[in-house]
Amino acid sequence: MNTVTAEPVAQERSIARRRLLLVGLVGVVGLAFMLDIALGSVRIPLPAVADVLLGKSSGTVAWDFIISRIRVPKAITAVLVGCGLAVSGLQMQTLFRNPLAGPSVLGITAGAGLGVALVMLSAGSAASLYAIQQLGLGGSWLIVLAATLGAALVLLLVLAISARVRDNVVMLIVGVMIGNITLSIVSIWQYFSAPEQIQEYLLWTFGSLGGVTGPHLAVLAGVVVVGLGLAFASSKPLNALLLGENYARSMGLTVGRARLLIIASTSLLAGSITAFCGPIGFVGIAVPHLTRALLNTADHRWLIPGACLVGAGLTLLCDCLAQLPGSSTPLPINIITALVGAPVVIWVTLRRTLVRSSFS
């Protein structure tokens, strides 16, 4: 009867492997964090970075200033963005049992875009563009506020519909449709706007990690932490939802309430991140797949911390790559995430059958 004793051993081994991987990922995120701080228009050696992070002075006043005022907030933003988008993508993929779902499926990202478009295209002041690029000066609160309101508007609509809808498939279709309606309203606005205004809006859609400092960062961090907390609290319902809604309900899950919790968490994460950093694509769809393949599990108690680490690491590395061209203007983060992330996902998908079997 060695099968009976062999199972727990195999299980413990795979748990030990997952622990080790998570610890390794923490290390990777740490390194990427340092590297992200070191790279930029001014290159700062890693020992100096470490010194400043440990509270000492690097010996150069300019470096101290750059690190503590610019680079560290940007790296923290990258971590928040990576965690938040990855986890909200994971939640959407499980809730809708769809490998192509991501934070944007509910139309919340589009809602934030609508808010920003309203401000930029109707007010039409060059000040807003200036505000985004000049690291969170007064006017950018306007953008954040507009994006938050837009996201919240769509969110309330989605939640109101979600309370009436019994079926997640219907919910998915409704979400995608709301997103499309929102985008077309933005398009109408663009159609009647001046080219300079459209350019401003386009720049916002490229995404940026650099504009979030001081009080902005505090607000973003607070919201993301709450969103991640809600997500982790819904790991058990998410696990039940893997078996489909009917089974989840038969095992005692109040599907409506769980869906509300999951959508609320996703909306907070995706809404706040889009409001502060623009619509950053790809991380939300790709990281859940990478995490599943890496940790070799479907259990959300592992996947949520795992997705946080993989998401943070990937976003930090993408931000490093955005600095590499050596010019003083880094590439927009949105370009890099897809350019780097997509081949990785293709590789993982082709190499492992796991990605496919997660949804069949």
Add this chain to the structure above:
Amino acid sequence: MMMASTPLLETQALVIGYTLGRAEQRHVAGPLNLALHPGDLVCLLGPNGAGKSTLMRTLAGLQPPLSGHVQIEQVDTQRVTAAELARKLSIVLTDRVEAGNLTVQELVTLGRYPHTGWLGNLNAHDQTVVQEALRATNTAQFAARRVATLSDGERQKVMLARALAQDTPVILLDEPTAHLDLPNRVQLMRLLHQLARQTQKAILLSTHELDLALQAADQVWLMHGQGQWHTGVPEDLVLSGTFEAAFARDGLAFDQATGTFVIHEAGTRAVHLEGSGPLAFWTRRALQREGFKLTTEPDAALRIALREQAGADRWVSYTAGQARAHHSIADLLAYLRSVPGLEAPQG
């Protein structure tokens, strides 16, 4: 004499169906007054579309009844929370589970869902129940495999293990035998029967395996096509003709003597068969397939006598005064096809 025990699950004037629009409802069956008693294995039988799955889902609280009540342990299921209900009733659905990268162990562990805390961690008792469920369903040997690598039959057993791990007094199973081969079907029915007796659980399963259900069920709930229903001990339903009526179709006849359905239309050519036992049984089956009608008239155009001693030519056919011995049924049938005047009617 009805059973004295209080039913675990009871329905009162339950009408099942679907709400299609504001005022439009599709009535599937009812009003139903049904009862599941502890220790009973009940088979829910009925033709396709009779509403078996709808009844299952309504009993499990997955869809609301059009009217009437479902009570578990005297409490209306519409009034308890999903979590409370899940500690009293578990169900195996026909829904395909799309969670291919869960391991069997993880999937069965999910059955403990209503018993565990907010993060779903297991205590020692939960672990024991999971191991027990794996062992009882013979799935322990592939506990580490991923669900995606399982065959349909293995999946079904794993889903049953998950329901057992939920450890509820009432278990509902919607067509649990659909993908299983015969030995596994028999094993499953035996397991469920034992489980009901030993743990005093009430088990309701819907199935299309009529003969298996007739053998294993303590009670049969029979749903006809047009919303009618009957319940009773299987043998009573057979003898009263109720069973036959539920499945009545053109070209399908229920043979009360053997408890099986006859799939061939009654033939037109009479044959008289002399003999008994398994030899007569299988010969009769072959003749029916060929389109012969068995008759008690000894002076039929065709008469077949069986010899009991092994080794010899065991079949002797008599046609128009001609006697012939045959060493196998194949030989007998080949001969019958060649006799003029006996061949099957054309067109």
